[in-house]
Amino acid sequence: MEDGHPTMLELLLEAHIGLERQGPGSPETVRRALAFLGPPERFQKIADLGCGTGGQTLLLAQALPGEIVGLDLFPAMAEKLNERARARGFGDRVRGVAGDMGDLPFERQSFDLIWSEGAVDNIGLEAGLRHWRDFLRPGGCVAVSCPCWLTPERPEAVARFWAEAGSPLDAVETNVGILRGCGYRFVAAFALTEDCWTEHYFAPRERAIQAMLEKYPESAEMQTYAALNRDEVALYRQFGRHYGYVFFIGRLDGTPA
Template sequence: MEDITIHEFDFALINEFFTELERQGPGSPEETIRALGFIGNLSNKTKIADLGCGTGFQTMVLAQNTEAAITALDLCAGSIDKLNATAGKLGLQNRVKGIVGSMDNLPFQNEEFDLIWSEGAIASIGFEKGLNHWKRFLKKDGYIAVTYESWYTDERPAEIEKWWLDAVPEIGTIAHNISIMQKAGYIPVAAFTLPESCWIDNYFVPQKARQEEFLKQHAGNKTVEDMIAFMRHEADLYSKYKQYYGYVFYIGKKM
């Protein structure tokens, strides 16, 4: 278990597990709304892209707290089906559209969006790569808002350092990440840490019942057993080392 990351498990299994959960990563409606408060000039003409949107929990929060048109993109077709169904149930289908696509090969026009949003997803293509690649799809003075795993301290215990370097090789401190954002051509607007409740109440706790159910559904499947063991280990590490790291919301404005 020591040297594997979640990305090395079967993509289909990961999606099967997470599409049944409300959230696919740490976060909360309150923190999404808080981040939205730093974005200027929102109107019914605003266009937002939500990249790596999962089943779209935060997409709906964005739609319910703005008048914007939102295009939500994710690699998993099952997540997008669920997102579009939710948009329909909430009467948001005229403003929210989910599409299947890859974050590192976006199917958009240059300067198409006023705001690019991404919660818990940019690490899968790299913070620096994502900021640089996505910039051309933003209008001048457009905003980017992403959550990204970050160190809170300059030094940390070897066990947690190794685990995160395996999972997110580029992981850096908040100051380091803000400097990357500046070098990529954004003016840093805000950076704030997500509270513990975003991890524990909204991410780890809801996984517990799903883990039991998933183990039963896939009884005897060693890959599934390893995947669930990995998730439980991740939760244990968080309770042990949460003062050293967490998700940070980074908000920047394109120069």
């Protein structure tokens, strides 16, 4: 807090900590990505990087029998995942930890699957895929979503928004090339559907923002934060067919354990 007013970072956290997800995605998307990976029994040790409050982590726990560690830069997010995992009866095999996906605090070659939704662009797809490779066992898989261009037409307003957010967009084929260049076999890529943005992310976030506008009526930061979020929604409404999150699935050569 500064002079009794929350900072932008505090507002960002407060708006997101109570949400099921902190970015576009859905249960259907998790199922679709999992379907490319093969038998669930293969995945005994899983990392979910940039897990947020763990919406997708808990879906993975339902679908896969293994142990899952969710990692997030914000300790409050990792703790929220721990709370939710305990409440859902997954406390014995799902745990949230605070850490940096660009400098993983894990043993090398210890995971069968590295999952990451809407988070890798914080360190860059290539840097993430290159770093994470060493933490997969032979035959291990990566499933990662990141924002991409979906059409050859690239509206300037969209390019500016993502560049200013620190995540300049690339084409899907460029990212497939990056995945291959980092040593993975390309398995599949698919774009998230519109409801992943609207129903599963923007709508609950807007409800949280409405409540926060009432809670912080005097805060200029809150007004700015709400306006920025609403600009993002307006951009998606206008240009959403040109860009979106794409799930990329890759596999390392080698026989799974």
